[in-house]
Amino acid sequence: MIGLLLRRLLQAAFVCWSIGTLTFILLRLLPGDMEFRIAAGRYGHDNVDLAAAEAVRAELGLDQPVWQLYLNWLLDLMRFNLGDSLVSGLPVVHEMLHLLEHTLMLAGAATVVSLLIAIPVGLYAALKANGWFDRLSLMVSAFLRAQPIFMIGLALILLFSLELRMLPVAGFDGPRYLVLPAISLALAMAAVSSRVVRHSASEVFRSAFFTFSRIKGLTFRQAFLRHGLRNCSLPVVVFLGIQLASVIEGVVMIESLFSWPGLGHGLAHAIFSRDVPMIQGAAIALGLIFVGLNLIVDLTCYAIDPRSREAA
């Protein structure tokens, strides 16, 4: 257990260094003058000229040798200082927390809603495997999964905002603004996770140990709670871990459609204006989220599966 935590901590440190270094190198390799890009981000898209670019270069010391800039960044990172945004001049940590908060809120809400859909739908489909409900849920899943996510978002906007006038189209100003983006994401997530639930539950229902537990006289409910639940939840938990990581990375579309100030969107904009510390900060935050999620998945599996405890 302690070993697992230490291993993950070491991984986190390695992720910070490697992601930061990689983004640093990649950004240097991109075409286009950095100081011009930053000047466009700072002074507005039609106010960028040589004078603005030179002011940026002088202020940020961009004419220093590359290795020196890299060393400065590495030293700062060791002191847990991510630096200031080149565009806004505000500390990266401050901006990151604002974005991270919104991304986690959206991803968290979407996961809860997706589980509320996926678990009942998946279990019922497994119970009536190959029945009409199972086939229908397969069709709906395939249909939703095949849509680009902004299509789902737009369809929801058209229905709930324009026709019914119940919810706002975009923005972030309280819980009402969370509903549509979270449901759009949740539908796309549940499309796949409901099938994973269905598959792993139907395996359990068809297994010898489950049949045996019924034969020895347990009701279906007792058999499921005592023998089925843990067995079928393992693959689901592992899948959710992977899915959540990809959701956090992939919400850029939803964030930009709903004007949601999240990490994915912040990262995209930082790349446009070559805001290196922001890009490094966002990439490191995403990497750490990945490590954290893996840790949570490991711990959950550890708690669910007695075999892994014995092995440890």
Place this chain on the structure above:
Amino acid sequence: MKLQVFLGAFALAVGLIACTPNQNPDVLTLGGPFEFTSQDPARDGYVYTRLQIAESLLEVNDNGELLPGLAQTWDMSPNGLTWRFSLRENVRFHDGTPLTAEAVVNALNMALRKPGVIQSAAIESVNVEDALTVAVHLRAPYRRLGAVMAHYSTAILSPASYREDANVAWMQGTGPYKLVGFDPPHRIQATRFEEYWGKQATIPNVVYLTGHRAESRALQVMAGQTDIIYTLDPASLNLLRRQDNVRVYSDTIPRTIQIKVNASHPFMAERNTRLAMSLSLDRQGLSEKIIRVPGGEANQLVPPSLAEWHINDLPPIKQDIVRARGLLAEEGWLPGADGILERDGKRFQVSLITYADRPELYVVATAIQAQLRAIGIDVDVSIVNSSGIASGHHDGSLELALVARNYGNIADPLGLLIADYGNHGNGDWGGMGWHNDELPAVLEQLKSERDPVLYREKAQRAAHILAEEIPVIPVLFYTQQTAVSSRVQGFSFDPYERNYRLSEMSFAQP
């Protein structure tokens, strides 16, 4: 069973949240594409003057004439080297401190430490003359200093607003609205400032929200969530015009869509070639079918609203493919096997860059690509960051660029024209590889020209040079499209985009 109860409760909760109406009677909500990252007037100042949080010494009316702002009167010394601004009495900043000459000098000195239009005037020093008088001393006369003092980057903030490094920590302006919420890059919240020196605002609260996708912005106003959406995309216009609860306003603004041409490129050095490219454009088609506002065809760079700089009797440039082909043939360009022009074995192939910050530019760019193809010029279009224009100008890699140039950035386009054509006819956003010494000389003289008649004559001369030589090809005059919810009364649009005039708006009684 438990699950059903839970699901029921969840659905009910969603329903209850959802039943509150989209419109709040005390809040005016605005949306637009502009992101902001700071509170510094030199960077994102336009956001704050538009929301009437910050104000400048002078204001501008719809005709580009200067009006008193925080300065009640102003004058220039006979030699043109000293300007005096007398400040309005009883003006308070949002932090409660009074507006004094010292505060103004401090704010202008902060602006002088950053790049921006204020650098175009050779300012030697800014001094306190007395408690309410500020003197600006120039190294050389600059007739248009007044317009600079009406620009958002010279907005006056209280001394407490600035940090030591001249950046702004929290904006304390003087406007009818006061900044209360700042969530970059998306949301600004402002509330009515009760001690405003002028007429109090009617609507108590204002929220500005950046909308990244043009479609989302159009839907926001249709759903009644947002009261005013600035800068609509052409594709949404017809949809919005059909809505009962939305009005669409089209206002011409002094911005021109134009093609920046690298005149040092061996293919485009001759005037005939540039003229042929200009003649190949179907401006009427672009205006009616792409921008969807008829009448926006540009026959020169400076739009009609800047009357001193606009040539009234210049005929429109009609599409003339035959003449364009003839001009190109005169320069030795003859069609090859695939219809693309060739000269000395070289194909007429060039690249055109544009940027995505304005939603119509890339659509217009592809239409221009097709129209130039019709006279045998093969154009690749690529979408870059707007900084690619300035950096491409300096490293010489730019060939053609489609840009939207704001001639009303300050109330007089002189400063902008000097930036664009001052260096022997060249500048980051203007001429490139073109050589003309008369135009920069005329512009230089205009800096100190005090006689309005002579000023107009010289400005007209400058406009004629640009129209004759075509260093940059004019395409369309810009129209600002704004969608306004029917509950908003008193809407009007400032063509200089300095001020959204929110304090004059009110809500219709439901």
